[in-house]
Amino acid sequence: MPDRDGAAALNFLPYGRQEIGDADIKAVVEALCSDWLTTGPRVGQFERAFARFCGAAEGVAVNSGTAALHSAMRAVGVAQGDEVIVPAITFAASANAAVYEGATPVFADVEADTLLIDTSCVESLITPKTRAIVAVDYAGQPADYDALYAIARSRNIAIVADACHAPGATYKGRMAGTLADISCFSFHPVKHLTTCEGGMTLTDNRDYAAHMRRFRNHGIDSDHRKRDAEGTFAYDMIELGYNYRLPDVQCALGLAQLERLPHWVARRRTVAAWYEEALAGITHVCPLRVHADRTNAHHLYVVRLDLSRLNIDRARAFSYLRENRIGANVHYAPVYLHSFYQGRGYRAGLCPVAEKTYQEILTLPMFPAMAQGDVARVANVLRALATLR
Template sequence: MSTSSAPFLPFIPFTRPHFDQATIDAVAEVLRSGWVTSGPKLAEFETALSEYFGGRPVRCFANGTATMKIALQVAGIGPGDEVITTPISWVATSNVILSVGATPVFVDVDPVTRNIDLNKVAAAITPKTRAIMPVYLSGLPVNMDQLCAIAKTHELRVIEDAAQAFGSQWQGKRIGSIGDLVSFSFQANKNLSTVEGGCLVLNNADEAKLAEKFRLQGLTRQGMDGMDVDVLGGKDNLTDVNAVIGLHQLKQLPAFQARRSALAKQYFSAIRSAMHSAGLSHMQLELPVENFINTNWHMFQVVLPLAQLKVDRAQIMTELKELGIGTGVHYPAITGFTLYQKLGYKLDATPIAERIGRSILTLPLFPGMADEDIGRITHALVTILQKYAKP
């Protein structure tokens, strides 16, 4: 299979946000209005999000990291507490646990879903455990019924790191419309983007008010009568510039979702066909869960069969880049990072996460991709696997 023409083709990044002209015009209108920080567009965006999540209170923040940290603060989690989470995630998930003085407790992942293995959670619960923070990798949620049952039995809060799961669902209900505290990210590569930002879905007006305090220096009131601060907050508010982008993205979300799903279906068919044609059906290239009901297809990830190859992941990524194809790694196991090693965490304590983190590869997936891009990417990947396959 020749790839000689590939370098002359346009580069395909692993993701690219889409902002249409109406969105750009709306941003310009906000800039001309003179009110560019938190204001009427933020209120409108929060109202729209609340409606999207079935009327639950929603507050927006400057980024998804702040959203998770404030969720922990709203839940009253702090020094001496333990929070169970997954080692396969962006490091922000566990960093925020450390930032409030609590201790992350890592439970290994399920090899198929790549999410936290809920069957192993009970064994990790101690008298210090206060919450479970699952992560929905690539937008695939965990079994919500099982998660809620564990939390209820052990009287734990659930803080869902649904950063990648906007638009995903569980048994016909949108993630965020059910559960406890649910955190979403609106960073540039997310299915719904405000460039930077995030939102937290809360349970009641009291929690929403507390979240507002935490996002703006703990402020309780201001105006002619002065102001007061009664909790330690930060500066994590979302601007109207970001909010108006979110409003337009929310309108386009159904089309974005449909396109992502269509591209994912093409990936499954193309990869299986190409592997068979190349005589690599025996190779254990692990595809994601083929779920077109619950998943929003935030990313399409494969786990490379490194034991069957004479090459490492870095070389495969380099060769794909040379062919004009961008890829990513989402994610190496958190327990292998220097900070966590210094804190005493052991990479081999979660062996499935270690293997997946060492072998996972994110392929391009975003609504602006062309159908023919899937064939080009698949062709390039399978050609490289064939080239380096062990006898």
């Protein structure tokens, strides 16, 4: 993808784009000039501010969404030999986190019109080894958590939300970040707010939070603040953890970005409304459905192509959009079709709805700075797909 200046020169519309303003730059410079580049006060400030935004009791900042998922797997006790149910259509990290802990992902099919985990498939996938379900809030719409808890609660199965797409979304009036035992977020640049790379877990369970704080710091039972307070140098590493810490410089960026998060979520909803209007008459393009009990934070704007109305396949549609300088993308191939999972014995045919729908989906540009004219341009190019042979 061309960089921002190059993209503007080429009139290229990327599928996602961060916004860095003067307040972000000032906050980062202040952090750089402070005594604390990492493990300092901005980490806790960012954790508390993001947890407050979502309505959760505890936040644990880490250096990627993937680290957040891995921390959540460890905290809920996923271990060697366990099974973790994951929707087939998601970023690979949702499943890989279980593999890191020696567990086996079990892929669930998805609803064709939302690409959310199909809760009617989940019950039949449960075995005595099932330890957790990772629910993915695909594209920014929360999964059906009540249905998942109805299956999981009596069996002592944990629910982890992969809410990387969903800060600001709601389910039955409740915010993403409060819907599962642990919720995981990513602050990669295409996400709602960025720390360059970064992530956070949110939870109301203080034991989980304490465990994840230890896990992100090598499994060590105290930090420098606690040792200073106790006047000791001694510490103990009580489990195998990782260095998943998010530096203060990046937390400073996250704090500054968080100020604009409500505005950005609102802008994404406006852009989505423009798309809905602009695509209304194009019968070969179908936006995803949003359930009536949810609001969508619109990380991605995904449409399905009705291939029966076109003479081309999705690959040609993708390249046609690119030829017209529209940065379409595809999120995602069913995870188990990747070579790594094929090598572990997963086979095509496992989740038929996911496999069919994967052939139809396209991600269209979606970011807060988009104008209505950008949406009209995308719609015109999509309309012209019907003329291709």
